[in-house]
Amino acid sequence: MKLLGKILIFAVAVLAALPMQAAPKGAVDYTQYVNPWVGTGGHGHVFLGANVPNGLVQLGPTEPTRGWDWCSGYHYSDNVLVGFSHMHLSGTGIGDLGDITLLPVKSMEQDSVYFTHQEETVRPGYYAIDLKGADVKVELTATKRAGFHRYTFAGKQGFIKFNLKHGIGWDALSSCKLVPVGDDMVVGFRKSMGWAKNQQVYFAAKFNTKVRFVGCEDNIFTLEIADVSKPVLVKVGLSAVSEKNAELNLKAEIPAWDFDGAVRNATKAWNKALGKIQIQTADATARRIFYTAMYHSMVAPSVFSDVNGEYRGADYKVHKADFTNYTTFSLWDTYRAKMPLMTLIHPDLAADVAKTFMNIYREQGKLPVWHLVGNETDCMVGNPGVVVLADLVLKGFVKDKEAAYQALKQSSLKEDRGLALYNQYGYIPFDLEPTYEAVAKHLEYALADAGVAKVAKLLGHQEDYEYFQKRAESYKRLFDPADCFLKGVDSKGNFRTPFNPFHAIHRQDDYTEGNAWQYNWLVPQDVHGLVSLFPSEKAFTVKLDSLFIVSGDMGADASPDISGLIGQYAHGNEPSHHIIYMYNYVGQPWKAADRIRETLSTMYKDDFDGLSGNEDVGQMSAWYIISSMGLYQVEPEGGRFIFGSPIWDSAKLDLGNGKTFEIVAHNNSTANKYIQSCRLNGRKYTKSYIDYADIVKGGRLEFVMGAKPSKFGTAKKDRP
Template sequence: MKKRIMLSAAALLLTLGCSQNQLGKSNSKQSVKPEQTVDVLSYVDPFIGTGGHGHTFPGATVPFGMVQLSPDNLTKERWDWTSGYHYSDDTLLGFSHTHLSGTGVGDLLDILVMPFVSNYPENTNNDVGHLYAKYQKEDEKASAGYYSVYLPQEDIKAELTATARVGVHRYHFGGEGTPQILVDLGYAQNFDKAVDTYFRIENNTTLVGYRKSTGWAKFQPVYFVMEFSEAFSAQLFNEKKMVSGDSIQAEKSEAVLSFAQLNNKSVTVKVGISYASIEGARKNIAIEAPFFDFDKTKLAAESLWRDQLNKIQVKDNNEIEKTKFYTALYHAFMAPHLFSDANGEYYGADGKTHVAEGYNRYTLFSLWDTFRALHPLLTITNPKLVDDLIKSMMAFYDESGVLPTWDLMSNETDVMIGYHAVPVIVDAYLKGLTTVDPEKLLQASKTSAMQNKFGIDLFDKYGYIPSELEVEAVSKSLEYAYDDWAIAELAKAIGKDDDYQYFTKRAQSYKNLFDKRVGFMRGKDQSGQWVENFSPTHVDHRTTDYTEANAWQYTWFVPHDVNGLKNLFGSEQAFINKLDQLFTVSSEMEGDVSPDISGLIGQYAHGNEPCHHIPYLYAFTDQKWKGEARIKEIRKTMYRADPDGLAGNDDVGQMSAWYIFSSLGFYPVNPADGKYIFGTPLFDEVTLTLANDQKFTIKQLGSTGENFVDNIDLNGQKLNRNHITHDELKRSGHLTFSFQSRERD
């Protein structure tokens, strides 16, 4: 990713409100006149999702960047601190350079930097056992590409911004005492643990080294180069014990840099990181941040965000909804993370250094979450990026022998189920967005589908996974069936009829687990008998037939054959009745209920991904307005412009992607068939800027917010179907939703 410099005067307009977003600000916004021009960045509030169960972070990053420079609080391995930060916390441990957004497991938080003026390590003799500072929420600011906080006890103002591969800090020391900066490589939170760290003092303005760790990612090396705008004197430590010399290698190490004289008492720090080498980190700084110019770097980061977010332009007077929408876009464009250096080098899934030839390597593929809506969104907003993502997955396949399932910094975590790289790859190929040889795509997909683990071999043998032989048997069977449908479609597209027939048959295996007597997908044993003691509301976290869900929530996962699922219920009305019950039955569950099962409307759980497509299933019936009512309810109740405004983990952007699509008026129920199923739009008018600057406009006419879609026109022609295709959407045009009132059944 190349550093971009702003070229227009408009890019220099830094709206003060953009850097003033904080708790309560979003809800106090006033409507503006439609003709006023407002910087899109003023609608981004990075604090949304940092409270509750959202698991996002407020720090500085650029779209899909390698660096996420953000504050870390005292997590103590608490689940809601997996991003390293929680809005309820006011204990700052420092600023680290890598963070996960919205995940249910914690890792990263590499290379902690903390300014201070007291004596080290005496200042760690406290109840925390670590250098820390308290701060006030009103002294904390965040906007796209920028974060700042004032530390009153130390009288220090900290500011953060970033390029793709470089974190840039600016610290102003306003009080007495010697300005100092701690760099802590042993620091770890959540599941992470340092196993090998290294510092070398190159000169009085440059510090280099690495941090190697284990955790959710079993082995993760991060190399760095730090360049300082002012000269320092340095002291190295091994687990807070002073050591002599200008280098150290230890399991845990720290460096304390003292600045006897500062120009205006401020110091700027550039931290280049690399997953391949120290020299790679050095080159990343040289290319992306050659000068000590914090303000210029901040402007460039804001320009990148402005360009990215303006790909979807909203015209509407509802300021709160626009804040929710553009913050969702912001969160959706944080990942996958750039993983290769400016020279193309990266750390591979085989533990070796590789060079990405002709593309950028990416990592952080939370595919069980993001295959559903985030990746289809990127095919609309960032079609050129998609080829790099597919090549990254294929490089992972070349290095490890299998496509990624949940890739964390070139480590396969296997934390979730399915082989959902497959529908992402197939969708990209069918949309013409990847240059990878389709024969190789098919071979890689088949390799994932023919493994002898995770119950995949049992699925192939029995046509379902027997419950006594594999945990989460129902969920795995349903998701494997969907992925197999995607393989069949790829095989069909390239003329591989035998593969098409084989995987089409496997894709229909979902029918083997539908129990018509109870109307649910239900586990079977290897003799074909239904499991006993069945309850559709029973949950035991990741130890039953369902993954982070129950039978109410997983019965609907047949996105490739909704009509076939309808037929299993016996009639369309029976299908509708069951959908209605999903949203109206009691939300009570028995067993060990996972905290992921959140955002409940009846047994519908919007806080977790298996339910996301369900409201759109009404669009396959003659009562589609019921789905529209649920979509409106979910938009209103599960997304708020507050720190605890997300109903569940943002899950690397998937939760946000649902809101984005559902605000536009459609959603990819089947993420790989090139169709977007109609719901109901939120805004008066939205314009998508597509490839080659083509414009596609979505309008609504006659909406009061309470009535329902009566007619949908594409370029003036009425659509008598429940979807728009990707081919139609990627061309210039306009889609118009007309509304009328309707009596509720």
């Protein structure tokens, strides 16, 4: 397709994303600023369709899986649909789900249909497509646990295919069932194996007209619709527990046949969530990027308990909770920015996430690593669940801190995923670790240990504090003073030779989705300790400067996740996300401002290919959200937010409980990117960071911006 054609299609898509109905008088309709197409091209892997914040249901179009870029089930380059699935992932590097797929068609022979993007309309909570090849217009909306379909047929007959065979990516059907209940309802289940090895999804689908079961071939069930002269409505409830609970969820969340009302409710839910941060700016494009990032950051974690409190636990048994249980925890990615953002603007969610983690610990014997539909996938390295729970404990979201500490401690003392070697040697010898990635694993375990140490100290466990603090500082064993790189060490204590800091063999090297240049800074828990290993602070700064300008061959087998490069800084993957802010620790915040502004303006676009890497369930967007306000939590646990370079005239955060925190940037512009001075609640403030506790009290943080670097935050007493 020629460039002009792409531009015209994108313009149509943006116009189509405008709301169908106006927001209430006097209210801001934030959904008009969201462009759901962002990240549907390139390697963004985002979900496209209808959902509500943190819902179990992500109801949207599903295409055949044709490769890595179809992890969400949809890629902008494709034009074939197998149907509209009720569950999708957003921004992951592995494909799964795609459960309970419906496809309305004009004949029994159709199992897929071609489409064009000009036929699609999408905005938060609503998706529509005019399937001319099937003689039907499809409209979709959703609640947390149910999907709502409206089919308007152009012909005189119509069928609905319930495709229980199809899954996305690694998902493979184990067993399924569909049973008619009367003449206007079907119930059943779909069980499958994939990234999550034991997936169970039960459904109950209710119709506003009579339907007749006419056959099943290859686990694709066909229903004939009795009357297509008026719009056909289908309500589908989901549950991980039972068909009965699926019907219970459906009745509770979509009691009426009011499709337009359901759309309004979804729009209202999104406006409430998007309005948690109110920004002021004259830059319309940047505003769209920001609220699109807000939208993407709230696709998950996903509700994973039914309206009666029941849920399927990590032990695959049915449990009942007095809070909302969640799943879809891409923790290796999201502990860095998305989870800290959650603690600022979603305190109720943060409290429920902490309770969910504790339940997972009781059910599987350790805190989550990467949890999907109640299954532990053990995906990625380190102990990211430990990081997140420690942060939640230190920020006051956990009542029973002692129980949480035991979960943190016991999860850290297990002997799976390289931990046995880490416990024995104090590092992970690369010659003894059969699954490679020894350096990445060690660094991730060490930063998690820092959180355990902090909680131990908080609770007065001095001996434990000293033990875990020593482990948190064990990264120093990997530092080679000869070239100032963190590198692999074998069981005899020798550094890896030969050594190439650019080398990045995917899944067969010392690093995870990265190289030595990118992992040399993965010590966010002890930046000053890392600096002290260098010959001087100047030497550290020179090395950090070099990161953004060096170039080298990473090799033909390098991970595709290493993307969004500025020199060897890789913004398209998470281990790099804190690095820019390290300049504040050595008294050079103006260098951070330069690189932050560069990253905000070049790595995020209002376009199909608008992300520099996988969205990773909200982390890529969360970096933009927090950094664009001038903040970032570098140290994973505890809540010290480092100042960067705010791009908004003002940003007001709704902290809950009637409290707000406003960040104002006076004299702000593209050129005026350097902080000159700062006031907190009207008083002069000289530090280049702010504590979480000071933010959540509520108040007003004011920056004065200028075109030249200043001495603000450079004195040692004012550095983080």
